[in-house]
Amino acid sequence: MTIEKAAAIGGGVIGAGWVARLLLNGIDVAIYDPDPEAERKVGEVMKGARRAYRKMVPGGLPREGKLTFAKTIAEAVDGADLVQESVPERLDLKHRVLAEIDRHAPANALVASSTSGIKPTDMQSAMRRPERLVVAHPFNPVYLLPLVEIVAGKDTLPEAVEMAKEAYSSIGMKPVVVRKEIEAFVGDRLLEAAWREALWLIKDGICTVEELDDIMRYSFGLRWAQMGMFQVYRIAGGEAGMRHFMAQFGPCLTWPWTKLMDVPEYNDELVELIATQSDEQANGLSIRELEKIRDDNLVAIMEALGKQNKGKGWGAGALYNAFTGELAKRATKPKASKAAEKAKAEKKAEKPKKKKKD
Amino acid sequence: MTIEKAAAIGGGVIGAGWVARLLLNGIDVAIYDPDPEAERKVGEVMKGARRAYRKMVPGGLPREGKLTFAKTIAEAVDGADLVQESVPERLDLKHRVLAEIDRHAPANALVASSTSGIKPTDMQSAMRRPERLVVAHPFNPVYLLPLVEIVAGKDTLPEAVEMAKEAYSSIGMKPVVVRKEIEAFVGDRLLEAAWREALWLIKDGICTVEELDDIMRYSFGLRWAQMGMFQVYRIAGGEAGMRHFMAQFGPCLTWPWTKLMDVPEYNDELVELIATQSDEQANGLSIRELEKIRDDNLVAIMEALGKQNKGKGWGAGALYNAFTGELAKRATKPKASKAAEKAKAEKKAEKPKKKKKD
Numbered sequence: 001m002t003i004e005k006a007a008a009i010g011g012g013v014i015g016a017g018w019v020a021r022l023l024l025n026g027i028d029v030a031i032y033d034p035d036p037e038a039e040r041k042v043g044e045v046m047k048g049a050r051r052a053y054r055k056m057v058p059g060g061l062p063r064e065g066k067l068t069f070a071k072t073i074a075e076a077v078d079g080a081d082l083v084q085e086s087v088p089e090r091l092d093l094k095h096r097v098l099a100e101i102d103r104h105a106p107a108n109a110l111v112a113s114s115t116s117g118i119k120p121t122d123m124q125s126a127m128r129r130p131e132r133l134v135v136a137h138p139f140n141p142v143y144l145l146p147l148v149e150i151v152a153g154k155d156t157l158p159e160a161v162e163m164a165k166e167a168y169s170s171i172g173m174k175p176v177v178v179r180k181e182i183e184a185f186v187g188d189r190l191l192e193a194a195w196r197e198a199l200w201l202i203k204d205g206i207c208t209v210e211e212l213d214d215i216m217r218y219s220f221g222l223r224w225a226q227m228g229m230f231q232v233y234r235i236a237g238g239e240a241g242m243r244h245f246m247a248q249f250g251p252c253l254t255w256p257w258t259k260l261m262d263v264p265e266y267n268d269e270l271v272e273l274i275a276t277q278s279d280e281q282a283n284g285l286s287i288r289e290l291e292k293i294r295d296d297n298l299v300a301i302m303e304a305l306g307k308q309n310k311g312k313g314w315g316a317g318a319l320y321n322a323f324t325g326e327l328a329k330r331a332t333k334p335k336a337s338k339a340a341e342k343a344k345a346e347k348k349a350e351k352p353k354k355k356k357k358d
Numbered sequence: 359m360t361i362e363k364a365a366a367i368g369g370g371v372i373g374a375g376w377v378a379r380l381l382l383n384g385i386d387v388a389i390y391d392p393d394p395e396a397e398r399k400v401g402e403v404m405k406g407a408r409r410a411y412r413k414m415v416p417g418g419l420p421r422e423g424k425l426t427f428a429k430t431i432a433e434a435v436d437g438a439d440l441v442q443e444s445v446p447e448r449l450d451l452k453h454r455v456l457a458e459i460d461r462h463a464p465a466n467a468l469v470a471s472s473t474s475g476i477k478p479t480d481m482q483s484a485m486r487r488p489e490r491l492v493v494a495h496p497f498n499p500v501y502l503l504p505l506v507e508i509v510a511g512k513d514t515l516p517e518a519v520e521m522a523k524e525a526y527s528s529i530g531m532k533p534v535v536v537r538k539e540i541e542a543f544v545g546d547r548l549l550e551a552a553w554r555e556a557l558w559l560i561k562d563g564i565c566t567v568e569e570l571d572d573i574m575r576y577s578f579g580l581r582w583a584q585m586g587m588f589q590v591y592r593i594a595g596g597e598a599g600m601r602h603f604m605a606q607f608g609p610c611l612t613w614p615w616t617k618l619m620d621v622p623e624y625n626d627e628l629v630e631l632i633a634t635q636s637d638e639q640a641n642g643l644s645i646r647e648l649e650k651i652r653d654d655n656l657v658a659i660m661e662a663l664g665k666q667n668k669g670k671g672w673g674a675g676a677l678y679n680a681f682t683g684e685l686a687k688r689a690t691k692p693k694a695s696k697a698a699e700k701a702k703a704e705k706k707a708e709k710p711k712k713k714k715k716d
Contacts, residue, residue, distance in 0.1 A: 147576035217584060319576070
């Protein structure tokens with residue numbers, strides 16, 4: 001499927017990120033968010049996203065989709081072929097919101113939840129048409145990072161998974177279908193494991209948040225931007241490859257190298273310790289300034305990876321080439337060629353309408 | 359300190375990576391490795407490293423240091439001011455090798471272990487001069503990734519830590535001193551946590567190694583090349599920043615989102631499953647080919663980050679600018695200017711000899 005009109009339910013960091021990606025791909029979006037500040041917040045995210053997309057495609061972007069702020073979920077989902085739910089991670093709230101979406105969305109609309117960890121099966125129980133629910137879990141910033149984890153629940157139809165893969169591919173994303181449904185899927189399992197360990201390291205005073213961040217971004221962070229841990233370890237095995245690596249490092253797993261048996265107590269003291277160190281690390285830069293730096297860096301990394309592998313691009317870089325190429329192709333024509341555009345439109349009117357293809 | 363002559367004890371993937379970084383910085387290295395294949399293997403790593411450095415500094419590199427293959431540890435450490443130990447992770451072996459290094463190295467030589475996780479205190483017991491031992495834990499590929507974790511044991515002198523910081527900085531690295539000694543330090547704690555979780559995901563059939571790798575490198579891997587997890591989450595908190603993020607996501611930690619209470623059994627079946635999937639993922643590319651792609655990608659990412667932040671560079675990119683600038687400055691002069699070099703040499707001979715400064 002291609003997306004003609006989308007609805008975004010929830011306009012927080014993730015919801016607004018979806019809105020930005022959709023609009024910048026030329027898709028109309030109706031958003032519902034009860035927060036009176038929603039319009040301003042989405043506007044801020046749009047500003048950042050526009051700035052990043054202009055860097056990605058300096059020759060001009062497609063005409064932006066139209067954004068509408070709806071007063072109710074029913075109004076937002078009206079006529080939508082994709083409804084993206086991004087409300088807070090509480091099952092009761094998800095149930096309420098998904099039931100409402102389900103009741104009012106067109107029968108053939110795909111309903112996708114942005115949840116980071118709740119199983120789709122646990123959410124489907126609230127729906128009369130559970131077969132069209134998938135989890136489509138993105139990563140922040142949604143308008144730049146290409147990954148979306150697709151997870152089916154027990155009542156999800158295979159067709160819904162296929163629709164989701166097509167829909168997200170058509171807006172420059174990399175859908176990866178998770179084979180079995182588990183809480184937190186794959187991405188957040190890995191993130192939670194690292195996060196839990198990181199909290200111990202800070203709590204125990206082994207390092208500060210800045211030192212920990214530096215340890216990541218001057219070492220394996222650079223590796224993981226281009227190859228995941230298995231490919232990286234395959235190479236680390238040297239000429240003998242993966243079997244050698246596994247044999248060499250396998251035993252370490254049972255050494256006391258992680259605090260695996262415990263979760264650090266999440267109290268005010270720990271929150272304060274981390275928040276204070278994080279303030280110091282920011283070194284006077286506001287969230288918005290950090291966001292710009294982050295976005296510039298991400299665009300630069302993807303662009304750099306796009307030039308690798310004999311110009312074909314590697315990993316996210318290959319996808320970046322295809323995506324930015326597509327955006328450039330669909331760019332709004334400059335005003336000079338208005339006459340040509342009119343002629344083209346007239347010519348088109350003679351032919352039967354073809355399905356729009358992204 | 360600057361390094362005038364280094365000794366490398368052990369020439370595996372890590373040891374050879376150290377040799378490459380040192381030689382390409384113009385430092386003479388004597389290596390000891392009992393493997394009859396050591397010379398060929400180090401030669402292969404040098405080939406890859408030279409290729410990467412030529413990309414980094416296309417205008418010419420400093421004269422390479424001289425590499426000597428020593429027959430004994432005593433011969434290798436003779437006259438060295440830095441001895442880098444990179445033998446396999448077995449405490450008994452570390453004890454034997456460090457005792458031998460300690461016995462023969464110059465009294466003022468710094469002794470550094472590349473261990474990924476053994477506490478320096480546990481290794482110092484084998485040494486008569488334990489005060490000069492530090493852990494200096496690098497990341498593969500050592501000739502490209504800048505991070506080195508510096509860890510002191512209970513008998514390490516603060517001066518040794520200072521010497522280590524200076525020495526590794528002088529060869530383009532980012533030393534981070536770990537505040538308290540724990541097994542696996544900081545980097546490998548995080549890596550082990552993610553690795554353990556990854557093994558579960560493969561073992562349980564949630565995803566393949568290729569899917570897991572894609573999930574990493576199309577999402578948070580791109581983020582972590584430029585900011586670590588705390589800075590990233592600070593931004594994800596939106597306008598409310600870190601305190602908001604902690605409050606929002608804190609409770610998830612005790613949800614069943616990781617297999618935290620258990621270690622997957624590391625049997626032949628699991629090794630075979632992963633190795634087979636890894637073979638498929640490689641898609642016919644040899645380790646050497648993958649290594650080239652990895653190195654090209656890493657250089658491209660660091661170069662791209664070097665152009666960010668109004669040209670000052672960001673994170674590993676800022677360091678990359680300084681390092682490549684330094685290498686370019688120290689590049690061997692092209693032959694055309696031989697006369698000029700001779701004149702300079704004559705002029706130098708008139709002045710008292712100054713300490714070489716990297």
